[in-house]
Amino acid sequence: MPPAPETVEIDFITPRHLAGGGDPAWITVPLHRACGWSHGNDPLMPRVLLSSPDQKALLRLEPDPDGQWWTLHHAAEPDRPAWYASFGARTPVELIAAVTDALTGPPPDASAPSDPYEPLRQDGWSEYGVQGLVSPDESAYVERLGTLDAPGAWFVTVTLGFGQKVWEARFGAHTPSHLVAAFTTALADPKPVHRTDSGRSLPTLDPNLVTRRTTDVLAVHIASALEDRVQSLAARRASPSAIPSSPPLSPPKSGRHR
Known part of the structure; x- marks a missing residue:
């Protein structure tokens, strides 16, 4: 008899904002191989630098125990000042990939709504503070600083009890709204994400918070x-009309719960 096919134990995690960071290659490899972003090579530094074909965008992945691990900078354009987005180490790669996919995709339809709050409202998030929303489990917060006349930066913060911060994402005031909306749409997506090392990467194993x-x-x-x-x-x-498919792995109808 032929040997049985090799299998890997996979955990499907919900909610996704508490799933841990995941594999950075989910972001970096497609940017390089599918979107034409070039990468620098510095074997003496534990970092990755990727720049867009037009040299207007730079993505930096650099371990920083005191700050954001992912930083995306975009140069100024005729109709928009320079902007940035940054993400903490435990920001799920699926959420960051939603931003880079939107950045490298076809320009958004000018008539299409791009309110970053809307996907969250549809997912049952409730009002928080002056210009914010909080997730149903009260572990994730999205808010925009500034005023209605002078809107500022966006902050997405995930915490556990007693103010323990898990990760934070920041979008500068001039970040295109459809990119922030791509992030919040992925954040609100109820589909689980898969991890192969969740026992080590999950910020909490509390079954009341994570499935x-x-x-x-x-x-x-x-x-x-x-x-x-x-x-x-x-x-x-x-083909600009093509739409990227969602991750091919999907949870089975039955499985072992933890």
Whole structure:
């Protein structure tokens, strides 16, 4: 008999904002291979630098125990000042990828709504403070500083009890609203994300906050997930009407709960 196919134990996590960071390659590899971003190489520094083909955008991934690990800077354009976005180490890569996918995709329809709060309201988030919303589990907050006449930066903060910060995302005041909306849409998405090391990466194992459904998945499916994402984005680049597919892994109908 032929050997049984190799499997990998996968955890499907909800809510996704408490799933841990995930694999950075989910962001960096498609940017390089599918979107044409070039990368620098400094073997003496534990960091990744990727720049867009037009040299207007720079993505930096650099371990910083006291700050944001991911930083995206974009140069000024005729109709917009320079802007930035940054993300903490435990920001799920699926959320950051939603921003980079939107940045590298076709320009948004000018008539399409891009209110970053709307996906959260539809997901049951409630009012928080003056210009903010809080998630149903009260662990995630989205707010915009400034005033209605002079709006400022966006902050997305995830915490556990007693103010323990898990991660924070920041979007400068001039960040295009459709990019912030792409992030909040991914944040509100109820679909679980998969992790192979959730026992170490989850910020909490409290079953009242995090649901883990564990199952064995064929290793070949894990290996092909990133390649499928690259091919999807490459097809979108070749055909602007193409829409990138969602991550191919989906939770089974049954599995072991933790």
